[in-house]
Amino acid sequence: MNLNLAECFFQQARQQPGHPLILGQELDDKTSYAEFQAEVESLSGKLRDAGVNPGDNIGLHYQSGRDYIAFVYAIWNCRACVTPLPFELTATEKQQIFQYIHIDAAISSVKLLDQLLGSAAETKAFPLTEQAVYLKLNAQCEAPPQLAGINAAFIRFTSGTTGDAKGVVLSHESIFERIHAANQILEIGAKDRILWLLSMDYHFAVSIVAYLTFGASIILPKNGFGITLLTAASRHQATLIYGSPTHYAMMTQDDSNASLPPELRLAIVTTTALHEDAAANFYQRFGRVLNETYGIIELGLPAINVSQSRDKQGSVGRILPDYALRLDCPPGQQQGEITIKGKGMLDAYYSPWRSRETLLQQNGGWFRTGDLGRLDGDGFLYIVGRSKEMISVGGMKFFPEEVEAVLEKHPTIQSATVFGVQEKSSWGEPAWSHLVLKENEAQPSEDELRTYCKQYLAAHKIPARFLWVRQLSYTASGKKIRNPDKLRHF
């Protein structure tokens, strides 16, 4: 029998049935491991009754929270696979996922069910809870035949490192390897209570799965206000926080006397580079450093900075024991492209299909991240450039190509680049755009462009600024140059 992560959770639940798994905002709002296992098994039964079969791929169209976790584990318990359909995407963006990924059915929030009805195979939805239904879909494409050979847990839609790969396939085995590799450093166990602040559509495999496998408790606060986060952390004596720079900034700006609990051992920052001012302000307010990580969907979490030294702030830490790191530095330079090999690598890119073996053969067993890094004398890795150019707004990630494609379909726009900008004084890391006007066209207003983008793009992907330029910058090989340094840290 193949490994199943749901069974790993059930084993943990049998060992500690009364231990709290989910902790809500209030002290008495808790769900034990045994209670949650019962919910997962009940949902699994409903899904089987509704027609879910082993090997099916189920779209998950639901907001982050305890129910989201239960649905993922119920799908896995049916030996089916999960493809997140991020809640905040527009209907058009969700349809794009269906065009590339074979999805047999979806679990959807009732509130947003209408966005999926155009793809429904049946008119009647099967109720799972008061807020969620199961809906059989008309798959719009065939699954790659090689997928049947993989014990797939997740297929995450992404425009991919190279821009042409749609979807990353992760098996139960790969995720299992990832969480054990990360836990050599994180040392998560039943003693831990983790304050969770991120979107589960983008962050689940090396975090939530690890917590359920290693017996930890997950604190789910009611909202993202600084005072709410600090209250939840103190009330439940959080030992870890897992958030984006925005969340830590929200805690820093809180003007009450609320503090962080003394039990806190790691304040993990993920999703995007941390601005040094944000780290300094957090330290000044709470006397604690923030722990940066290096997470890549294709690899997992190969580096984590668990140092409590301010001297190492800005580093993503040492490479984990189960990974090897090589910097491909040009002659005479101290920084170069980060290449990594190790456990838990992606099983395949979905469309066009490229297996892990094929990817590794191309690069002598190493995975090229496309990011630039340098090492200090203690072996701490510093990311100095993210050539993949992924943009992250409050933990929700997207690639510039997707936004550029929408902009370049506008009748007045000849070409466009989109890039993330770290603003010192702002709450997020918004996208900006550079646009080139078509000849003989009148320049549209910003409002007009925003209204146009809103038809095709989720709100967080719409550029905060539209800047008109005479021409874009290109590399010698014709690739667009994004992320102009002159616009960073302004």
Add this chain to the structure above:
Amino acid sequence: MDIHDALRSYIINEAFKGTVPEGFDDDYDLIESGAMDSLFMMNLITYLGQQHQVEFGMNDMVPKNFKSINALSEFSRNKLASAQ
């Protein structure tokens, strides 16, 4: 449509998907009811910035500014007035 009506319409459509809960009015507590979760808050800030040029600083991200439609309207009007 003034900013109060625009906010009311946005919140009803985006947070409640057109079906408002019992007792809903312009003082309805969006935080206590759970409507103002992290994701909705982020979308709301994006909406106010892009559609109404209301710019949020980090010090503005406090519950009192997000508590209700009336609170959001008052905050937005004050921000726009101080920006002029």
